[in-house]
Amino acid sequence: MHAQLTVTPAQLPEVLLNAAVVRPVFLWGAPGIGKSSLVRDFAASLGLDCVSLLGTQLAPEDLIGVPQIVDGRSRFCPPEQIARDEPYCLFLDELNAAAPDVQKAFYSLILDRRIGSYELPPGSVVIGAGNRATDQALARPMASALVNRLVHVHLRASPADWLTWATGHDIHPSVVEYLTQRPDHLWSLPPKTEEPFSTPRSWHMLSDLLHSYGDAAGDETIALLAYATLTPQHAGSFRAYLKVARHAFDLEAIVKGDARWPADPGDRDLLYFLAETFRARLVKDLPADKRHASAAVRQFAFRAKSLLVELAEISLEMAQLVIADDEAGHARLPSWFLVEAARDLPRLVDARA
Known part of the structure; x- marks a missing residue:
């Protein structure tokens, strides 16, 4: 994705504070410039646990969960790591490197803040991050439906x-x-x-x-x-x-x-x-x-x-x-x-x- 405007690490917390609390944000940047640590620091500044999911190491069932029979009906139970009672920061790292079926599994989580019957607690934030194809890094094209569900912020290194x-x-x-x-x-x-x-x-x-x-x-x-x-x-x-x-x-x-x-x-x-x-x-x-x-x-x-x-x-x-x-x-x-x-x-x- 081409960056029209970029932000520095010092500018990023204010952007996230105003954007990530109302809409899911996707953070673009070259490998090694500190995207993951900046998200963790941002979550800590809000007093939130940061739950990191690595897109390249996930299968759809890792998000959707496995079905169980409850009162005669099947019900998908999302993993304990995600299904929390208290608000938290859900960090979807290397989201655009995930397989297409895994990206699809993120749709409802990103758009509706829910997986099956589980809803993210109020006050939770969702942030994704990934490298650009131009950085010689693993990156898959994101479907337009997913691109359109995210606020895109481009990070640059600042000495x-x-x-x-x-x-x-x-x-x-x-x-x-x-x-x-x-x-x-x-x-x-x-x-x-x-x-x-x-x-x-x-x-x-x-x-x-x-x-x-x-x-x-x-x-x-x-x-x-x-x-x-x-x-x-x-x-x-x-x-x-x-x-x-x-x-x-x-x-x-x-x-x-x-x-x-x-x-x-x-x-x-x-x-x-x-x-x-x-x-x-x-x-x-x-x-x-x-x-x-x-x-x-x-x-x-x-x-x-x-x-x-x-x-x-x-x-x-x-x-x-x-x-x-x-x-x-x-x-x-x-x-x-x-x-x-x-x-x-x-x-x-x-x-x-």
Whole structure:
């Protein structure tokens, strides 16, 4: 399903508070961005138990129940997990990954809040969740009748929200510090091949592994853990970041002129991380229109051109990485800076010579 508008994890509770209490909600989002935990936290905030049903592990009878003879008539008895006397939050996880006959079994539960003769207690809420087909995840088309019975909300990953959450949930300091500098690495598109990829969930896993190993984790161990949980590019960058931290390399010191780019061949991964971080800093700080640049930003842009020359003297590949287009062929850096860099770099090279 295509998302016209999205919400962040911080915005979601208010949406659910006003929507889920009157209509069933379906929460769309990529794998690993926290849909399940957000629903559980929302239920807890209302003082409701959260009963989770996993669509991929259900058969129709798991919802409808089995028939019994009562007073000479058959009566379907829904499972005890669902048939509760007190209000609760019914969370239908991976609903759109369920088989068509299971999805049909949800119809009356979603529309009429009942299964057979059992009705959900007043005050109960029904929330479904699922991944999108574009996320390379298991997802079946939902019948239009089911789609039309749900309020559809699309969730996106938010680095700011996740970092706020992380400070109160014992996330490893190295993970927090890295994502503070590289928030764009919190989430990546699921790959078309079977390999790890970065999500809030995978960063949480890496944090748990780092806590488990403790101070005994050396560079090779960190590399093993990072490549086992993250997108390969992010794993290499995270490994390099820890080397930067341990070797006291710092981009801010390089920008200020208090340090230089690492030039030792053995520090190539450090140089790669610093070059990527430098590019991210340029993308963040340089406005699209030079007329909106303050005096401090113009001074930084001038310094950045000198740093590009210094970087190119060590590795032309790394300097090209800084100014390269993105995967879609679009310029990452503003055109005015690229034009000025092309004009001024020969002069800066001559000045250094």
